[in-house]
Amino acid sequence: MVQEEFVLEDRDFRKLSKLVMDNAGIVLSERKRAFVHGRLGRRLRALGLNDFAQYCRLLETSDGDDELRNFINAVTTNHTSFFRESHHLDHLSRTILPGLMTENSDTRRIRIWSAGCSSGEEPYSIAMTLLSSTASLAGWNTKILATDLDTNVIAHAARGIYDTERAEGIPVALRNRFTSMRDGNVVMNDELCDLITFAHLNLLEAWPMQGPFDVIFCRNVVIYFDKPTQMRLFDRYANVLKPDGWLIIGHSENLIGITDRFEAVGRTIYRRIR
Ligand SMILES: C[S@@+](CC[C@H](N)C(=O)[O-])C[C@H]1O[C@@H](n2cnc3c(N)ncnc32)[C@H](O)[C@@H]1O
Incomplete structure (x- = not known):
């Protein structure tokens, strides 16, 4: 042995x-x-x-x-990929974004948080989805905040450079439109980077931002937390989301017995109700 x-x-x-x-x-x-x-x-x-x-x-x-x-x-477990659980991104483009354009027409402001974004594939996928949606963001103040506890992955995310194998998860039309090749790697373009702010943040500690957010993606993060930690976190998410704001969680996660501040409106898609 x-x-x-x-x-x-x-x-x-x-x-x-x-x-x-x-x-x-x-x-x-x-x-x-x-x-x-x-x-x-x-x-x-x-x-x-x-x-x-x-x-x-x-x-x-x-x-x-x-x-x-x-x-x-x-x-930390950092497994992620571009366009992971893409039904969430379809929902963002077909339902959430058109709704926000009506609901927020006075402020023309959209705020999305990718909490536990790992090496950035999630927020870049969100940005590509927003920018390629039929609803035009011209004249809108749109921002994606992307945070993670792990300082290595957040630094990788902010660089926006991926090997070609990873980038294969990006649909070809979007890859052609939003990325370029440099030294054999795939580089996220400025249009995407301008939408996203990357920051190191421990979800358990104080949050420097107060919101309000329109959408929070927190996918495949809380599976590693115990129930009391999940309860506190989802309560805090409700506090920084707008009324009716959207919460999107991972495929093996649910809010049953964790919080009653959201209602399920789709597969792992929730809206704040109180
Ligand atoms: C499995 S990845 C999920 C990435 C992405 N959301 C997705 O679904 O593809 C989980 C991420 O949560 C982060 N994480 C774990 N505990 C955290 C905490 N207390 N605060 C912030 N991020 C945390 C990890 O560093 C990791 O990058």
């Missing part, structure tokens, strides 16, 4: 799980043990540490939060 380079003792796994829960709201269940072991093994190697106990001590005693940030980055 191959000897594991580092052994992850129960005691250290419990400490690391608590740190992730306290700092990011993410539940690291026993099923995630191998994942944590693999991801953090790389941090131990990079730091020249001998075991997880040393790593725990480093996290507990570091007053600067550099390693804490690396630790959180290492244990």
Whole structure:
């Protein structure tokens, strides 16, 4: 049998799980043990540490939060893709956007938040959907805020550069219109970038923005949170959404037993009702 380079003792796994829960709201269940072991093994190697106990001590005693940030980055799950769950984007273009153009005709302002945007594929897909919709945004003040806890993925998102394989998820017509090639990579164009503001944000902490938002996408983020954290988060989303504002969540998520401030109006699509 191959000897594991580092052994992850129960005691250290419990400490690391608590740190992730306290700092990011993410539940690291026993099923995630191998994942944590693999991801953090790389941090131990990079730091020249001998075991997880040393790593725990480093996290507990570091007053600067550099390693804490690396630790959180290492244990987040960032899986995403362009035009993921594209029925949400169809709904945005066919129903939400035309509705907002009537409801917001006095302010001519549209605010969308992609919360937990990972490496940016979600907000760029939203931007392409808005700009290619039949409803013209000319004369409208439209902004997409895209945030994530993981500093590595948000930096990637802000660069807007993807390898060609990832960009294959973008429908060809939109890829031709909104991206260009540079050094063998696919680059998001200025029209998209001008719509989006990327920022590092921990959803559990204070939010610098007050809204109100017309639409919040928070897809495939809360599956990693426990129920009390989900309850607090959806209540806060309702507070920063306009009355009737839209909330869009991931395919394996639901609001049953979590909040009564939204009504379901489609597949994982909700509107604020109170
Ligand atoms: C699986 S990705 C989902 C990306 C995208 N929304 C999608 O559906 O394709 C989940 C993202 O949530 C982020 N996340 C996890 N906990 C967070 C927190 N407390 N605050 C902000 N973002 C968080 C992770 O860093 C990760 O990038």
